[in-house]
Amino acid sequence: MRDVAVRAGVSTMTVSRVLNEPGKVSEEMRERVLTAVREIGYLPNHLAGSLSSNRSTTIGLIVPSIDNSIYTQTVKGLSEVLKRSGFQLMIAESGYDPNEEEELITVFLSHRVGGLVLHSTEHTPQAIEKIRKSGIPVVENGNIPKEPLDMVVSYSNRDASYAMTMHLGRLGYRRIAFASLYSVHNDRSQDRLKGYLAALKQLGHDPDPRMVLETGRGLAAGAEVVARVMQSVPEVDALFCAGEVLAAGALFECQRRNWSVPGRIALASFDDVDLLRHVSPSITTLRLPRYDIGERTARILLSRIIDGADHLRGSVVDLKFEVIQREST
Amino acid sequence: MRDVAVRAGVSTMTVSRVLNEPGKVSEEMRERVLTAVREIGYLPNHLAGSLSSNRSTTIGLIVPSIDNSIYTQTVKGLSEVLKRSGFQLMIAESGYDPNEEEELITVFLSHRVGGLVLHSTEHTPQAIEKIRKSGIPVVENGNIPKEPLDMVVSYSNRDASYAMTMHLGRLGYRRIAFASLYSVHNDRSQDRLKGYLAALKQLGHDPDPRMVLETGRGLAAGAEVVARVMQSVPEVDALFCAGEVLAAGALFECQRRNWSVPGRIALASFDDVDLLRHVSPSITTLRLPRYDIGERTARILLSRIIDGADHLRGSVVDLKFEVIQREST
DNA sequence: AATTCTGTTGTTACCGATATCAAAATCGGG
DNA sequence: CCCGATTTTGATATCGGTAACAACAGAATT
Numbered sequence: 001m002r003d004v005a006v007r008a009g010v011s012t013m014t015v016s017r018v019l020n021e022p023g024k025v026s027e028e029m030r031e032r033v034l035t036a037v038r039e040i041g042y043l044p045n046h047l048a049g050s051l052s053s054n055r056s057t058t059i060g061l062i063v064p065s066i067d068n069s070i071y072t073q074t075v076k077g078l079s080e081v082l083k084r085s086g087f088q089l090m091i092a093e094s095g096y097d098p099n100e101e102e103e104l105i106t107v108f109l110s111h112r113v114g115g116l117v118l119h120s121t122e123h124t125p126q127a128i129e130k131i132r133k134s135g136i137p138v139v140e141n142g143n144i145p146k147e148p149l150d151m152v153v154s155y156s157n158r159d160a161s162y163a164m165t166m167h168l169g170r171l172g173y174r175r176i177a178f179a180s181l182y183s184v185h186n187d188r189s190q191d192r193l194k195g196y197l198a199a200l201k202q203l204g205h206d207p208d209p210r211m212v213l214e215t216g217r218g219l220a221a222g223a224e225v226v227a228r229v230m231q232s233v234p235e236v237d238a239l240f241c242a243g244e245v246l247a248a249g250a251l252f253e254c255q256r257r258n259w260s261v262p263g264r265i266a267l268a269s270f271d272d273v274d275l276l277r278h279v280s281p282s283i284t285t286l287r288l289p290r291y292d293i294g295e296r297t298a299r300i301l302l303s304r305i306i307d308g309a310d311h312l313r314g315s316v317v318d319l320k321f322e323v324i325q326r327e328s329t
Numbered sequence: 330m331r332d333v334a335v336r337a338g339v340s341t342m343t344v345s346r347v348l349n350e351p352g353k354v355s356e357e358m359r360e361r362v363l364t365a366v367r368e369i370g371y372l373p374n375h376l377a378g379s380l381s382s383n384r385s386t387t388i389g390l391i392v393p394s395i396d397n398s399i400y401t402q403t404v405k406g407l408s409e410v411l412k413r414s415g416f417q418l419m420i421a422e423s424g425y426d427p428n429e430e431e432e433l434i435t436v437f438l439s440h441r442v443g444g445l446v447l448h449s450t451e452h453t454p455q456a457i458e459k460i461r462k463s464g465i466p467v468v469e470n471g472n473i474p475k476e477p478l479d480m481v482v483s484y485s486n487r488d489a490s491y492a493m494t495m496h497l498g499r500l501g502y503r504r505i506a507f508a509s510l511y512s513v514h515n516d517r518s519q520d521r522l523k524g525y526l527a528a529l530k531q532l533g534h535d536p537d538p539r540m541v542l543e544t545g546r547g548l549a550a551g552a553e554v555v556a557r558v559m560q561s562v563p564e565v566d567a568l569f570c571a572g573e574v575l576a577a578g579a580l581f582e583c584q585r586r587n588w589s590v591p592g593r594i595a596l597a598s599f600d601d602v603d604l605l606r607h608v609s610p611s612i613t614t615l616r617l618p619r620y621d622i623g624e625r626t627a628r629i630l631l632s633r634i635i636d637g638a639d640h641l642r643g644s645v646v647d648l649k650f651e652v653i654q655r656e657s658t
Numbered sequence: 659a660a661t662t663c664t665g666t667t668g669t670t671a672c673c674g675a676t677a678t679c680a681a682a683a684t685c686g687g688g
Numbered sequence: 689c690c691c692g693a694t695t696t697t698g699a700t701a702t703c704g705g706t707a708a709c710a711a712c713a714g715a716a717t718t
Binding site: 041043044045046047048050051056058065066067068069072073075076079080083086088089090091092093106107108109110111112130133218219220223245248249252255256274275277278279280 | 370372373374375376377379380385387394395396397398401402404405408409412415417418419420421422435436437438439440441459462463547548549552574577578581584585603604606607608609
């Protein structure tokens with residue numbers, strides 16, 4: 001930068017102004033400086049800039065696992081909005097472990113990120129303390145927690161699960177089973193179960209512990225879960241899989257075993273991925289606003305960081321979802 | 330840091346040493362400093378550290394699109410290895426556009442990343458120039474380019490495509506069609522086509538332009554492409570889809586139209602994702618070392634950055650792939 | 659014409675760490 | 689017990705920018 005200043009015959013301060021607040025510099029200076037910048041091929045040093053101004057254009061994002069198609073839509077929404085404002089994304093995986101998450105938060109804070117996006121809504125007390133102390137804006141977006149850290153952009157897992165279960169009930173299914181990922185350290189799973197149970201109650205069905213299943217990740221888990229419930233409760237007539245991979249795995253297993261869907265058993269899913277629309281039968285599911293979540297998260301963060309919109313502190317954005325009725329129910 | 334130094338009654342330099350080169354400090358000092366660090370809840374400022382030391386623990390990664398399951402495995406490999414060494418990942422999407430990529434490279438360079446990982450192997454001349462000038466290590470890992478920028482960790486798209494086509498030939502298929510994504514600005518597609526053509530030649534089959542198809546992304550594109558080739562060349566007996574989404578889409582279309590697979594037409598795919606193993610019939614495909622690519626990329630970058638392993642400059646790692654024979658062929 | 663205001667540019671200090679080299683403490687051997 | 693070698697610690701400059709305020713010129717006001 002010094003080189004540019006010398007070449008243009010101005011002070012470094014003027015160079016800095018041309019690059020950051022061009023309006024405050026006369027036309028003539030601006031051109032002289034920009035020419036020098038081009039001639040030298042000068043690249044500003046963001047580290048120095050951030051250190052000096054105590055402002056950062058980096059946002060830290062922590063997801064449970066990168067290789068999960070449902071997060072990627074959110075990441076894309078985030079990334080596209082942030083890029084437009086010249087912000088960068090730092091991404092890390094917590095592996096569904098709050099302690100790991102805390103560690104990553106620490107690393108991000110020491111990188112002085114301007115904001116933080118957390119998919120999980122379960123945090124260690126130390127993590128919460130560190131975030132509070134840092135004072136940077138945070139958005140949680142995997143669920144709508146009881147006690148938000150700061151801002152929230154999400155949909156309600158409980159409401160979505162409730163809506164789908166009610167939908168199945170209204171279609172006339174009487175023995176509706178529910179499958180989700182293991183719910184320890186996963187309040188999304190817990191809330192989905194709550195929604196399911198609330199809907200059963202509303203429908204006047206009795207809950208049956210044999211019809212509430214938990215399993216691991218992957219298509220194989222979906223296959224296992226449908227086989228398990230068919231075995232233990234043969235009269236089951238619908239299976240609501242709270243996860244799109246589980247639902248797909250369940251469908252494939254039904255195809256292999258020649259269980260007609262929805263004749264023998266109906267299937268419903270959570271999250272609308274391309275796959276569910278293209279299998280036959282196509283699978284009834286919930287369309288969740290994954291991309292929108294990323295977009296809104298980015299916007300609200302930028303408002304806080306750039307415009308200092310302090311009135312947004314603690315705001316909760318509850319985005320809409322939709323039941324998509326297809327052939328499988 | 331000043332506060333910590335004062336509290337421990339030492340100089341900031343000693344604090345810095347305790348944190349970065351604990352071996353060079355006496356046991357007593359170390360404990361005094363660490364206590365002060367804990368009491369104050371001190372978080373080092375990485376920006377300041379990087380600026381001062383001119384070293385960075387951030388790696389920039391540019392992928393064409395984040396929401397593509399095949400990249401996520403590579404990202405995971407990268408992320409896991411980097412995390413262990415305290416490195417961070419900055420991720421951005423180029424949207425398959427070299428100009429966009431150049432822009433992102435510029436941003437990353439001004440953030441002074443310690444290394445760069447590019448999935449694409451097509452770059453603008455300016456991008457190449459900027460990278461050269463910056464002197465930071467770079468890994469390309471989407472393909473094995475003719476003229477690498479620096480280091481390469483990948484498999485050969487041409488060889489993989491050749492291997493699968495030969496496999497189909499050896500199984501006795503005589504009219505093998507080939508489908509890929511549009512090949513403009515996509516040397517992966519181009520190389521896969523080359524491999525296919527080379528194998529046809531080797532097998533003594535004549536290439537037929539009606540059996541070489543290009544299409545867009547998504548399951549619908551796979552459906553479209555299989556319908557198209559069945560229409561224009563009814564005697565086709567195998568379709569090699571150079572992309573796992575295309576193959577899955579093609580299979581679903583065959584199921585809808587009741588074209589028996591592999592009886593009426595055989596299907597082969599590129600990349601081994603969970604889905605291809607679980608559909609019925611399961612799909613013959615290539616297992617590519619996606620995760621390994623990320624892992625090796627991270628390792629080789631860290632060697633260059635931490636150990637200054639200059640002999641690795643320009644090295645090319647050609648990882649192995651494997652043909653997975655399944656029910657669809 | 660003197661005074662105030664406005665807009666542009668420059669000066670200086672500082673952001674929070676590390677590199678470098680000098681100073682002080684420790685150590686072993688004669 | 690002294691001296692040089694070795695280890696440990698500290699003082700200072702610096703990394704590359706920006707904040708804050710000062711200086712200055714020309715326009716507007718009185």
